[in-house]
Amino acid sequence: MKKNKYSAEHSNKAWLFLAPALAAILIFSVYPMIRTFIMALQSNDILNPKFVGLENFPIVLKDPIFRRAMLNTLIYSVTVVPLSIIISMFIALVLNTNIIGNKFFETIFFIPYLTSVIAIGIVFRYLLNGNYGFVNYILGFVGIGPIDFLNNPDYNMLATIIFGVWQSLAFNIIVILAGLRSIDKSYYKVAEMFGASSWEQFKKITLPELKSILTFLFLTSFISAFKIYNSVFALFNGRAGVGNKLMTAVFYIYNKFYVEYRYGQAMAAGVILFLFLLVLTFIQKKIIERIGR
Template identity: 70%
Template sequence: MKNRFKYKAENSPKAWLYLLPALIFILIFNVYPLIRTFTMAMKSNNILNPEFLGLSNFSYVLKDPQFHLAMKNTFIYAITVVPGSIIIAMIIALILYTKIKGVKFFETIFFIPYLTSVIAIGIVFRYLFNGQYGIINFLLEKVGLGPYNFLDDPNYNMPALIVFGIWNSLAFNIIIILAGLRGIDKSYYKIAETFGASKFEQFVKITLPQLNSIMTFLTITSFIGAFKVYSQIFALFNGSAGIGNRLVTAVFYIFNKFYVENRYGQAMAAAVILFIFLLILTFIQRLIFRKLED
């Protein structure tokens, strides 16, 4: 019996030729910077004539109270913004999925923030959060709350950032969840209705399981994005990490060490620690979602 020829793309020279431009781009702009980060993390801060220091930069960063604060702030931001934005996006997507009047218009409105610069949105939110004439304080006063100085009081900097972060994440999450909802076979719901299943039961037994891959993707990418938060803080607090630098995050810490203090080795050591932390976090999340799927 003759063996059938099985085509494999990796064994085709033509396939590698077509992939070559993309591979060169990835090597130059992704792989090389990653290797460079690891090597710089083990050298001194003298960028012209660096000395090999081993793991001393990692030891310094791990003992630095400012790095502890940065990781704490980043963790608080991630565990509040990611679940909050996904839950709110799910509710809005379900409302849009029910085919309300003017659904295309609302889809466009919700997607516009995703196309807008974070810096531009941050400027708008600076006006909204203003302690004297901001509309948020105006609305809070109407219900007997406030006013709160969100931008100039360090106690309210984090809540302001969380609100901004949730709002900034909604557009992308809504579009992805809505696409997932439209990909579910409607016959599932018709059969469920035949057996008298309520809307909530349909959501739990049909919608959520069918959206498992979508929710896995959103959760993992959202957590990675949240732990790399920088531009939102820069835009909202006019280039600073809140009042008294109390809202410093992991990426803000790396930026300050590299560009402000010129401590290149320590900055890269912090970047490597953040990279390893995100790698472990992603691995744990994938394990959890696999168990839930099983």
Template identity: 55%
Template structure:
């Protein structure tokens, strides 16, 4: 009697053959650099003549006040930009989905920033935030607010980056949330209307629960992206981490130590620490969202 075999894709040699180009690409450009990062983190000297340094690089990083400031700025950015951006994106997505005419046109308009170069947008925002002739200060002046030094004041550097970060994240969030809203069956709302449910009740008892998987995905992606912030700071402050390093972040610290100061081991040790922080936070966030969605 012949033994019955159930087909499994992972046991198909032909399947692995088709996956080989992608796996080779991932191994070369993702896995290898990650392994190399961990190796360099335990070395000192140059890249050509490395010496084993034990955990000294990690001790130097953890004792560096600039790194502490970078982590604080990164955490501040992540815990303000992601929730604020999610609330604003959800409001805009629901407005487009329910109320606005020419929905496709509005979707295209809101999605354009996602397709535009961050450096180009950063240059535009530098003009908008300019203390003397920027549009933002002009609009605030209409309400009697004096000119704010957005770009050249240590106290305002992170506020400027946070505003820019919220705006940059809206496009992707809105498109994904619109997809989630379209997947909600209209019959839920019809039944709710029949029983006299208010719009507020429909939102909290139908819309929000149905969007939990979409919101979970966006929170996960947005928090990971926020902890890796670099381009926003670079484009806003013309390649610098703000005045007196006031807007330095975790990735900017790694870049400065590795490429500018040539402290290769220290830079990679900071990268490993940041990797562990992101990993731990991601796992905690997933556990919390699983409990919420049950």
């Protein structure tokens, strides 16, 4: 008699265990996304919405503030993501060696991931202050500054990038460290036997073995970077930089929805950002796959 193979998807108990998670995803992820698309096609009157089709999209796309917000977000993303991953890789490689106190430093580097963004933002406001900030104190030793990072609009983006890179390090370091420790040590021993240098081992062994992890980090980091809001809010005390010069895509959506009460246009901007991220993620994934071949 032939025994039937167990199949989880055909087990009622499996779906029972999955039900709470699926319900949470449907309520807090799928429904809001569907609702966003619906509201993007409606008027700005939330109490008596009227169907206006694609009317909101040209208004948003022609808005110079939205275009500046998308440009700011793009500049921030293409700067912070590569810098944070490169620095995280270097720190992870150092921590992966048998240096004294490596476990202690791992804990220190992971602490920012557990700390509130608002709390970190307040600390950075003191560090980057143009009059008494510690960063300007250090720059003074090399004859630079003082630089008013927070009140000079020309340096607002630089301040945000510094904050963003520092904030991204914790998660990246832990993930890369986990990847480094999963690589079989025998690969390096064989490479050493054939006289491979440290750089050759890194290029031929470490990077290929970390391909999936680095792809994951690049994709998730770009998505997170394009959704930047809390960092700007905390760093500039609720403003989008001086004179809103540092307006980002999510900040624009927030202002449209909660300040200007243009609900349809806010959701249209959200849909545009969603589609832009979708296309960008697809292109980025293809580029990473081609480079990794």
